Amino acid sequence: MTKWLKILGLLLPIFTFGGLGVVIYLNPWFSFTENALSDMGSIHNPISYVFNSLMILVGSFGLLFGIETARRKLTTPLFLIGMSCLIFVGIFPEEYSPHSLFAVAFYLFIFADIFYGGLKMIKRGMKSGFLWVLGSVTVFFVMLYLTEVFKGLAIPELLGAVFINAWIIFLALNIEK
Secondary structure (H helix, E strand, C coil), X not given: CHHHHHHHHHHHHHHHHHHHHHHHHHCCCCCCCCCCHHHHXXXXXXXXXXXXXXXXXXXXHHHHHHHHHHHCCXXXXXXXXXXXXXXXXXXXXXXXXXXXXXXXXXXXXXXXXXXXXXXXXXXXXXXXXXXXXXXXXXXXXXXXXXXXXXXXXXXXXHHHHHHHHHHXXXXXXXXXX
16 A cells, blocks of 8 residues: 555656646647646637646546545645645636636645644654745745736746645655555
């Protein structure tokens, strides 16, 4: 059980960023500074299913990872809710009102889980917990700032995704048998 969980946690970033690389390659019009990632999942994009399927796939794998890590008390139900929100980002393209709610909720719930996880680590005497507590707050506010710097949301979204995937890798590498 432990081995597959570690593998899943280490593969999630590969699925996430490898998949995004493919989606971006297939959408040459996409601009990091002018677009949100979800623009590639728009109902007006003839290949929107590629981006939307990726969100559903990554969210589903994240949910599986989250179920087992929550059982081991490495994550909280916030992680599960966040990954469920990512699935709904793929189900509802940006033109439908639930999309924005689920996209924002994904980041809020996962960042809250990372913050809480960092606090638990500090309580157990693990100095790395400070990194996760400070990192979750800092990255969140940098993301908010970047939404004012660029017309599109892709750069702040990717910054958040990098931090979230770093957390997933950290968890995967620290799963005990």
